[in-house]
Structure formats: C-alpha cells, structure tokens
Amino acid sequence: MNIQPTYSSLDYPGKMALVLFIPGCDLRCKYCHNPQLLKNEKFAPWELEEVFDAVDENIDFIDAIVISGGEPLLHVDVVKKFIKKAKKENLLIKLDTNGLHPDGVEKVIKSLDYVAMDIKAPLDEYYKISDVYPKNARQLITRSIDIIRQNKVFLECRTTYVPTLLTKDDVVNLVSDIDCDMYTLQQFRNRLTFDSSLANVTEPNPEDLLEIVQSLDTQIPEIHLKSNQFGNQTIKKQ
Template sequence: MNIEPVYSSLDYPKKMALVLFTPGCDIRCKFCHNPQLIKYDTLNKMEVELIKDEVDENIDFIDAIVLSGGEPLLHLDVIKQFIAQAKDADLLIKLDTNGLHPDKLIDVIDDIDYVAMDIKAPLDKYYKITDIYPNDVKERIEKSIDIILSHDVFLECRTTYVPGLLTPEDVETIVSQIRCNQYTLQQFRNRATYDVSLLSVDEPNPEELHDILMSIDTNHIPSLHLKSGQFGNQKIK
C-alpha cells in the first residue's frame, strides 16, 4: 500500500489522529527520516477507497487526520478526498508540508485547521541540506506563510537540527526570516536517513538545542518548543 496509515497521539497536539503518509517528495533532504517515501508513486482509486474505509471504521476513536509524507500536496486531488471525508465527520485536519507549493496550498487552506511547515535551512541556503530544490525557495515559503496566516490557520514551523549541516547561526537566521504561531527545533535522529553517511553522525544533545533557542531573538514568535527523543515535545515559552 502506497499510503501508510499510522495512529498517533503525538502528531496532532492533544488529539488522537490517523496519520496518512503519502509517497513522493520534490526535494531530497539528506537527513530525511522517511526515505522510503521519497519516490513518487501514483495513488490508485482502490487504495484511496481502502484508506477511506479505515477512517470510517475508526471514526469514533480519532479526533483528527494528519496528512503527511513525503509531500502530501503532490497528491492534491487525493488529499482533497480525505479532507472532505474528515470535514463530513467533524474531524480536525493537520497538514505537514515543506511549504514549496503555495499554488496547491491555497486550494485546501479553508478546510485545514493546523499546518506544520518544515523549514529545512535558511531560506537562501537549501543547498546545505539537499541537492534538489527549486531556485525560488524563499519566495514560495514566504507565500505559503502568508496564505496560512491570512486564513487564521495555526502554523507551526519546524527545523531539524543536524550537526555538520546546520549551525546555531543558521537557526538564528531561520527564525528571523519566518512568521508563525509556534517554532519547534527538532533533534536530528540517526535511525534512518536518506544520506546514509548521516547514520554515523551523533544526535545533538537536547541541552545544546535548548541553549541555541535561548540565545536567539524569538520574541516575534508566540510559542517556542524543543523536540527530542529524550524529553519529547517540551514547551520552552
């Protein structure tokens, strides 16, 4: 099955969710923890119907559907079906996205409750983390942020901190370039990566990540979080 459904109490804050991982991504982040989903695959009608049946069968046990990947906006017509099903059942909808598809985002934003956008690196330095990326990253992400916030949808921006790929100064630059309701700095985990050389890179110490967050100006962002394997999702402010 190309769509991987997973039940989670972590992916939508304080809600039980069915997370749908769709295949295909248009960038190749070296630290990607879902490398099996990078290759694009067409989603056939039968598969989509099977997932919709699973949603129906578990409707009493979930509060939300999380559309993740890969990059779910690459399958716009398919995720529209899941969004419509969720709204018919009064379920919340969260979208995980790389922010590079504002033209598709605008088509669904009115039905989305929560967006988690992965900001991989400073907006003019995506070459640090991937060899494949559009040349207008900054413009696309800024447009996506504008769309989300102008529709009063909760926006969490997330950065995975990989030693050797990013520096504390990079995090400071990222924070200065974005607007969001919540910023989360995530600990790199070396369990599975697209670039296998990163499997030998040490995971950053949560205390180091905490110090990075505390050393930069985040006053324009209402909520600040740190996510690590040791301590889970910690609210810093």
C-alpha cells in the same frame, strides 16, 4: 497499499489522529527519515477507498486526520479527497508540508485547522540540506506562510537540527525570516536517513539545542524543543 494509515497521539498536539503518509517528495533531505516515501506514486481508486475504510474503522478513537508525506501537496487532488472525507466525519485536519507549494496551499487552506511546515535551512541556503531544491525556495515558502497567515490557520514551523548541516546562526537566521504561531526545533536522529553517511553523525545534545532555542530573539509566541531524551518541551509560551 501506498498510503498506510497510522494511529498517532503525537502528530496533532493534544489529539488522537490517523496519519496518512502520501508518497512522493520534491526534496531529498539528507536526514529524511522516510526515504521509502520519496518516490512519486499514482493512486488507484481502491487505495483511496482503503484509506476511507481505515478512517471509518477508527472513527470512535480519532479526533483528526494528519495529511503527511512525502510532500502531500504534490497530490492536491488526493489531499482534497481526504479533506472531504474528514469534513464529512467532523474530524480536524492537519497538513504537513515542506512549504514549497503555495499554489497547493491556496487550494486547500480554507479546509485546514493546522499546518506544520518544515523550514529546513535559512531560506536562501537549502543547498545545505538537499542536493535537489528549488532556487526560489525563499519566494515559495514566504508565499505559503502569507497564505496561511491571511487565512488565520494555526501554523507551526519546525526545523530538524543536524550538527553537520546547520549551525546555531542558521537557526537564528531562518527564524528571523518566518511568521508563525509556534516554532519547534527537532533533534536529529541518526537512524534510517536518506544519506546513509549521517548514520555516523552524533545526535545533538539536548542541552546544546536548548541553548540555541533560548538564544532566539523572536516574536513567535510559542517555542518548543523536541528530543528523544526529554520529549516535546515547551520553552516559551506567551
């Protein structure tokens, strides 16, 4: 099956979730940890039935589904089918997205409880993290954020910090352009990356990442730092 449901207590904060990784993505982030999910796939009806069966099998243990990828909004019709199933079972629904598909966001936003959006670089500088990216990334991401805010769905924005691709100023810069409920800076891990040369890049020190998040001058009410050493730390919560 192309979509392999994975049981997780980490992907929806405070909830047990079944994570559905939908293959296909329109970016090629150098640090991508899911390079096996980048190729676009078509889904046979029986594959979707297998996902529904997995939801049924885990229904006593889960509170939510997380629709992830890849970039799930490349398959809005599949996303809608998962949403319909989750609604039927009274499950919460979280969507992970790269923010580049505001039309897709608009089609599903009213059914969502939580959106996690990757803000990968300053909005005009996506060339820093991927050789493939839309030139109007700023417009697309800003529109996606606007739609989510207008619909009052919880929005977490998050950035993976790779020391050779981003600087502290880049993080300060990109955070000044976004409006969300929570911002998370994630430590880059150098295992299994789309660009294999990143295997030689040292993972950033959590103390350096802490210095970056503490320097952020932002109205975002909740700031987190995720590292292998200290897990998910709340740095600020209003």
